[in-house]
Amino acid sequence: MTIIETAKCILKEGPVCDPCLGRQFGKLSTGLTNAQRGFAIKTEMSMQAAADGDRETQQLLAPAFAQARKVLGIEGQDEECWLCRGLFQNPENIQKWADRCIESVSGYEHDTLLVGTKVPPIYSEKEEVIWAECGVAHAEPLKAELNREVGKAVSQKTGKEVDFKRPDVVFTIDLAADRVVPKINSLFIYGRYNKYVRDIPQTRWPCRECGGKGKKGEAECEHCKGTGKMYPTSVEEQINHEVIDEFKAGDAILHGAGREDIDGRMLGDGRPFVMEVINPRVRWVDLDALRERINAYASEKVAVSGLHYVDKDSVEQVKSIKPDKTYRLKVIYNDDISIETLKSSLATLSNSTILQRTPVRVSHRRADLERKRKVHSITLGELNEADKYFTITVRCEGGLYVKELVSGDNGRTSPSLSALLNRQARVTELDVMNVEGGISWQDHMVKEKRPGTSSQRR
Secondary structure, eight states: OOHHHHHHHHHTTSOOOHHHHHHTTTTSSSSOOHHHHHHHHHHHHHHHHHHHTOHHHHHHHGGGOHHHHHHHTOOSOOOOOTTTTTTTTSHHHHHHHHHHHHHHTTTOOOSEEEEEEEOOHHHHHHHHHHHHHHTOOSOOOHHHHHHHHHHHHHHHHHOOEEOSSSOSEEEEEETTTTEEEEEEOOEEEEEEEEEOSSSOOSSOOBOTTTTTSSEETTEEOTTTTTSSBSSSOOHHHHHHHHHHHHHTOSEEEEEESSOOOTTEEEEEEEEEEEEEEESOSOOOOOHHHHHHHHHHHTTTTEEEEEEEEEOTHHHHHHHHOOOOEEEEEEEEESSOOOHHHHHHHHHHHTTEEEEEEOOGGGTTTSOOOEEEEEEEEEEEEEEETTTTEEEEEEEEOTTOOHHHHHHOTTTTEESOHHHHHTSOEEEEEEEEEEEOOOOOGGGGBOBOOSTTSOSBOO
16 A cells, blocks of 8 residues: 555544654654654645545544644544554653653763653554554554653753663653653672681672571571671672762672682782672762772771773673682691602692582582683692691682692592692682783773763763
8 A cells, every 4th residue: 555545544543643643654764753754644645635525535634634624614623642542642741751751860860861661552452453454564663752752852851861772771651550660770880809808708698597687587587696697797798888878879789700718818909890889879979089988998808999980791791701810728737748749749730630520518509510620830838847737829720619629529629639648638728819810891981971071980
């Protein structure tokens, strides 16, 4: 069918406003609004009907086109649009939804936005009917037009930019509930952290007895003394205390490039991490000042460095990297060993491939797999034969369980230092001295979009 024939078919279903009629041909031509398309089609139909004396077409147009009513001498106004129920007939409706979007994020700092719509089934069902019955092939869905027009109106009123990839805020217009639901997207900060004390985990560890509730039934959980946590604090909490305060956020979650053992320290240049700031009211703070606040709060426990704003993709990248690591281990033993035997055993392990089944100590939360990991080098440090301990520095592939490299874990790690020494040895202190590499944060750097400011969030 021609465009005019298709339009007649659509109008036979009921009165249709200019935007809704134009939207059925929304993918044809550019530089026109749907309202302009619809008005042009109705005008062409009306002119052709007048030339042909086609009163049937004029009668078809009359409920939704003032010019047709004028030709027919009919008084009145356009009837409510059959497709949108008047949503697009009154331009003030678009402004109303734009104002409600703006009001819904009052008090939230943002630079970019996106509008989405939750459409009741009745709207989409009507569109699908006319698409099928009238052979409509170039239509734009109702919600696409509402998203675009409300998004434009919000952008014009606020000066914020529409961003289809990762907006700071997403507005969902719920037509059935007659409300706007805003979603404040997280922001992300990349950096490195050092942990200077032992016996605190990387992230919050809910109590296994009460599931983090602090209670069992109506009584206080005896295991965690009502705290809901296995440990009083964590690296995550030492960092996010000031992050939550500065960004006026709901929470902040640490995503690390691996994790050190609870009893291990993280020294050297620190471990790469991304902090996800959830539901922030403030999106732009001075990261140098934030670093100083974090380090003052977490003094002598945790410190951060190299903070930069990054995008969401950095989380997946920092969690997936397998950097080589260097450890310093204090190892104790019971039976006497000769320094020659120790040195030869360490030489055997250097530049070797280790087979490791999942250690018993983590088997409750890790799949029982066999892994191959490379030991690049091992060097002997202090040797105290009187107190029966020595220190070693191990540089190895990421993912190697270095405690089990020493103990052997009852044969689950092979070769092991204990097996080579023919003596039982175990690690009593562990320090991560270096986590090599990290992510190329420059590839994930978030550009600031507000005028009159620097090119990077600061």
